[in-house]
Amino acid sequence: MNGKVSIIIPSRNEIYLQKTIxxxxxxxxxxxxxxxxxxxxxxxxxxxxxxxxxxxxxGQSMGMRAGINGAVAIAHGKYLMKCDAHCMFDQGFDVKLAxxxxxxxxxxxxxxxxxxxxxQFIDNPKYPIDYMYLSSDLHGVVWDQKNKDPKLKExxxxxxxxxxxxxxxxxxxxxxxxxxMDEATYGTFWNEFQEIGLKAWxxxxxxxxxxxxxxxxxxxxxxxxxxxxxxxxxxDKALKAVAKWQDKGWHKQIYDVKWLIDxxxxxxxxx
Numbered sequence: 674m675n676g677k678v679s680i681i682i683p684s685r686n687e688i689y690l691q692k693t694i695x696x697x698x699x700x701x702x703x704x705x706x707x708x709x710x711x712x713x714x715x716x717x718x719x720x721x722x723x724x725x726x727x728x729x730x731x732g733q734s735m736g737m738r739a740g741i742n743g744a745v746a747i748a749h750g751k752y753l754m755k756c757d758a759h760c761m762f763d764q765g766f767d768v769k770l771a772x773x774x775x776x777x778x779x780x781x782x783x784x785x786x787x788x789x790x791x792x793q794f795i796d797n798p799k800y801p802i803d804y805m806y807l808s809s810d811l812h813g814v815v816w817d818q819k820n821k822d823p824k825l826k827e828x829x830x831x832x833x834x835x836x837x838x839x840x841x842x843x844x845x846x847x848x849x850x851x852x853x854m855d856e857a858t859y860g861t862f863w864n865e866f867q868e869i870g871l872k873a874w875x876x877x878x879x880x881x882x883x884x885x886x887x888x889x890x891x892x893x894x895x896x897x898x899x900x901x902x903x904x905x906x907x908x909d910k911a912l913k914a915v916a917k918w919q920d921k922g923w924h925k926q927i928y929d930v931k932w933l934i935d936x937x938x939x940x941x942x943x944x
Contacts (some may be wrong), residue, residue, distance in 0.1 A: 679750030687758035738862025786892035838865035863911030
């Protein structure tokens with residue numbers, strides 16, 4: 674298998690899907706395929722005609738995790754990259770991510786804020802974001818202290834305790850090893866990166882930020898315009914699944930959460 678990257682875009686009523694696909698097709702420099710999952714809808718206008726684009730249409734909405742799994746099942750790449758349907762990318766993002774990705778790594782690029790109408794960065798002092806941590810209730814939180822630490826700016830490939838689920842990259846074999854995306858346990862949407870990051874770290878893998886490349890994600894201030902509804906009816910299910918990691922959350926787990934806290938200490942909200 675070569676270094677092909679299968680880029681998966683789960684989409685539910687997304688108004689910037691076309692822009693995201695065109696940006697990816699323009700910016701990628703290696704061999705890619707883009708698998709767009711249309712979860713219970715057809716976009717207007719129709720998507721761009723490109724041999725690298727595969728459209729997986731669901732007549733009825735099945736949710737984000739099911740959409741990702743459906744795309745993975747038909748993916749031909751050595752690597753998988755999932756991205757939200759409202760993201761802009763660095764030139765050559767695909768080859769830059771693949772160049773620094775080990776067999777048991779989950780890699781995320783540096784993140785900026787996107788103005789999707791102007792298709793450009795938003796000038797926001799919160800960004801760029803490289804590091805996130807897991808709080809004591811196992812929620813992902815932006816790690817301001819690390820993001821602003823001048824000593825860390827020179828570490829272009831570095832460990833991050835957690836991240837946002839808007840973009841992640843890993844070998845396809847590792848996706849299967851981590852048994853992602855577990856809809857039966859976590860539901861259709863909630864706690865995407867808690868599942869990914871905890872499975873990786875606590876089974877002996879790593880979550881890495883690659884500052885050599887970047888993406889910009891729609892900086893939403895509310896749920897207005899969100900493609901996938903948050904589905905609050907499933908939140909308790911996902912939270913209970915994440916809480917189990919405090920003991921033993923997964924059969925391939927070899928470390929406990931305390932090991933992860935000790936690795937990154939001092940971690941905010943943890944005593």
